[in-house]
Amino acid sequence: MKNLIRLFLILFATGLLFTACEGPMGPAGTAGKDANEVCLICHNTPNQDAKLAEYHLSKHYFGTSSSRNTKYCARCHTSEGFQEIVGAGKYVVSNDIPNGTRITCETCHKHKAFDFADDTVSFILRTTTPVSLNYNNNSKTTDFGLINNLCITCHQIRGVTSVNYTDALGAVKTFNQLPFFPLDNTKESTTVQYTVGTNFSVHDGNQSNLFAGINGYEYAGKTYTRTWKHSGFACTDCHMNEYNADTKTGGHTLIVNKAACTTCHTGTDKITPVQSLIDAKRIELAELLSTRKVFKKSTNSSGVVSYSAEPTHDFYGVLFPTTSSATIYATALAGTNTVSPTTGLVIYANKVTLAVDADFANRIGREWKYGELGAAYNYGYITSELSLGVHNPTYALQLLQNSIDWLNAN
Numbered sequence: 001m002k003n004l005i006r007l008f009l010i011l012f013a014t015g016l017l018f019t020a021c022e023g024p025m026g027p028a029g030t031a032g033k034d035a036n037e038v039c040l041i042c043h044n045t046p047n048q049d050a051k052l053a054e055y056h057l058s059k060h061y062f063g064t065s066s067s068r069n070t071k072y073c074a075r076c077h078t079s080e081g082f083q084e085i086v087g088a089g090k091y092v093v094s095n096d097i098p099n100g101t102r103i104t105c106e107t108c109h110k111h112k113a114f115d116f117a118d119d120t121v122s123f124i125l126r127t128t129t130p131v132s133l134n135y136n137n138n139s140k141t142t143d144f145g146l147i148n149n150l151c152i153t154c155h156q157i158r159g160v161t162s163v164n165y166t167d168a169l170g171a172v173k174t175f176n177q178l179p180f181f182p183l184d185n186t187k188e189s190t191t192v193q194y195t196v197g198t199n200f201s202v203h204d205g206n207q208s209n210l211f212a213g214i215n216g217y218e219y220a221g222k223t224y225t226r227t228w229k230h231s232g233f234a235c236t237d238c239h240m241n242e243y244n245a246d247t248k249t250g251g252h253t254l255i256v257n258k259a260a261c262t263t264c265h266t267g268t269d270k271i272t273p274v275q276s277l278i279d280a281k282r283i284e285l286a287e288l289l290s291t292r293k294v295f296k297k298s299t300n301s302s303g304v305v306s307y308s309a310e311p312t313h314d315f316y317g318v319l320f321p322t323t324s325s326a327t328i329y330a331t332a333l334a335g336t337n338t339v340s341p342t343t344g345l346v347i348y349a350n351k352v353t354l355a356v357d358a359d360f361a362n363r364i365g366r367e368w369k370y371g372e373l374g375a376a377y378n379y380g381y382i383t384s385e386l387s388l389g390v391h392n393p394t395y396a397l398q399l400l401q402n403s404i405d406w407l408n409a410n
């Protein structure tokens with residue numbers, strides 16, 4: 001990319017780029033040819049073929065979740081959905097996109113203009129505008145830097161996935177699935193109900209927040225370090241670094257070419273030690289939360305351990321008992337989406353389940369302290385972030401260690 005920018009500067013200096021401003025269909029004669037040369041810097045067959053081949057190695061292209069086309073997923077998981085929300089300045093698409101396609105060249109790219117100055121990135125990317133994060137209920141924008149804003153429009157927490165439910169009498173009502181956001185440490189002396197049907201989980205795309213060292217739950221009175229050695233990097237400085245044909249990483253594969261890191265990190269693996277440390281802390285935190293029944297620890301038949309947050313109250317806000325009881329509770333909010341045979345669109349529905357509580361042995365029997373909510377959220381923040389701390393080792397460790405310390409003291 002540096003070479004490309006340099007080439008533009010040369011073109012600019014020789015006046016070629018001024019003629020290019022007249023566009024590819026410019027006046028007959030030499031100008032048209034010059035414009036073509038500008039276009040051909042990117043639009044030449046070897047370059048286009050190379051980008052396509054690299055992109056075929058990216059999880060965006062082959063991953064299992066890209067092209068999820070329902071209303072609350074399509075903005076990040078389909079090309080059409082992303083174009084719709086960016087174009088219209090919205091956060092949720094207007095409806096399901098039954099024929100939605102997976103992320104492709106046109107998802108990220110759009111020509112804003114052809115008069116390329118020195119900032120090519122702004123001219124060829126679909127969006128570079130600051131992001132209204134779902135974490136803030138889309139109410140304020142955060143600027144992560146030009147290219148990062150493109151990635152982070154998707155690589156952030158997920159937001160709502162449902163808005164209404166059907167009660168026991170068949171009436172359809174609305175509810176707030178995300179009452180917790182943004183988290184607020186001035187509430188630390190209060191308690192909070194974690195009711196069935198509500199959600200504070202983060203989803204797999206939280207890289208934005210960790211990289212910028214923001215939007216973790218930060219305990220009152222503690223100081224947090226937001227920046228680290230690579231804060232000045234863009235996502236693409238690592239995920240689209242120089243393409244390596246041997247390892248099939250870098251460039252438009254979006255997989256980090258780790259060999260290119262060795263120019264500075266000569267022979268030193270900076271990634272594994274960070275990941276081992278953060279993973280151990282993450283488990284230590286989950287174990288503490290399980291011991292006090294904020295989390296429930298489960299082991300599946302193949303021995304894989306997982307942790308999930310355990311609701312304190314039923315859907316209607318009634319405290320769950322800690323001993324066996326014949327009382328009926330609203331124990332679950334079950335998804336009952338159906339597809340309309342006439343329109344092919346999803347009819348969104350959730351139904352309240354009324355039953356005795358079979359999970360009484362795992363219930364905490366009280367509201368959570370606000371700091372417990374913060375600790376549970378921080379566990380999800382790091383887990384769903386997927387880099388295991390690599391995107392900001394110091395902030396990741398502070399979030400986990402301060403959660404552990406708070407639980408031990410409270």
Ligand code: HEC
Pocket residue numbers: 020023024035038039040041042043048105106109110111114116120124
């Ligand atoms: C800095 C690189 C770059 C330059 C220079 C550039 N483009 Fe593009 N252009 C792209 C990218 C990236 C795409 C989207 C990916 C794709 O469709 O190949 C694109 C897409 C297009 C498309 C839509 C293609 C399609 O398949 O829908 C057209 C038309 C286009 N460019 C015309 C031009 C013209 C004309 C010029 C010269 C004035 C030009 N471009 C210069 C990068 C560039």
Ligand code: HEC
Pocket residue numbers: 058059060062063064065066075076077078082103107108147150151152153154155235236239254255
């Ligand atoms: C339109 C939304 C969207 C945009 C824009 C986007 N991503 Fe993604 N990204 C996704 C989704 C969805 C997945 C998961 C794909 C799957 O599993 O099918 C993903 C997966 C990834 C992965 C995992 C790849 C792997 O092989 O494990 C990386 C890394 C990544 N994206 C980096 C980026 C970077 C860097 C940018 C900006 C240049 C970016 N993404 C822009 C939605 C997006």
Ligand code: HEC
Pocket residue numbers: 063064065068072073074075076077134153154155156157158159161203204205386
């Ligand atoms: C705000 C953007 C956003 C929204 C909305 C969103 N996702 Fe995602 N999702 C992502 C990103 C980004 C990733 C990729 C994380 C990664 O692989 O690194 C992802 C990953 C996933 C994965 C794991 C992918 C894999 O291959 O392992 C699943 C499953 C998934 N999403 C399902 C959904 C569903 C279902 C919905 C709608 C209810 C949804 N997502 C809504 C951004 C989003």
Ligand code: HEC
Pocket residue numbers: 001004041042043047048051052053055060103104105106107108109121125147150236240252
């Ligand atoms: C996830 C987002 C994303 C997708 C999908 C994507 N690109 Fe790009 N592309 C970028 C970003 C970001 C840059 C700017 C890289 C930089 O400046 O470091 C870029 C730069 C480019 C360039 C100009 C730089 C160069 O080296 O020539 C071309 C051409 C290009 N992309 C073509 C494509 C084509 C063709 C596809 C589909 C096969 C594609 N891109 C898919 C994000 C994307």
Ligand code: HEC
Pocket residue numbers: 148151152155207208211230233234235236237238239255256271385386387390391
């Ligand atoms: C300093 C380099 C660096 C920067 C900057 C960076 N990443 Fe990463 N990222 C990594 C490394 C290293 C991993 C660990 C996975 C690996 O080893 O490839 C990773 C992991 C990921 C993953 C999980 C991939 C998977 O395998 O599931 C996603 C998604 C991702 N990064 C997206 C981003 C986004 C979005 C940004 C910008 C906000 C970003 N990264 C900035 C180096 C970086």
Ligand code: HEC
Pocket residue numbers: 229230237238239241256257258260261262263264265270271274390393394
């Ligand atoms: C321009 C030089 C340079 C490049 C290129 C570079 N790094 Fe770094 N990186 C540094 C410096 C300097 C530090 C801080 C001192 C140290 O930890 O060695 C650092 C620190 C880190 C750390 C934090 C280590 C810790 O223990 O806190 C990680 C993680 C990291 N780099 C990952 C990467 C990855 C992944 C790449 C390749 C995509 C990369 N770096 C490329 C210079 C670089």
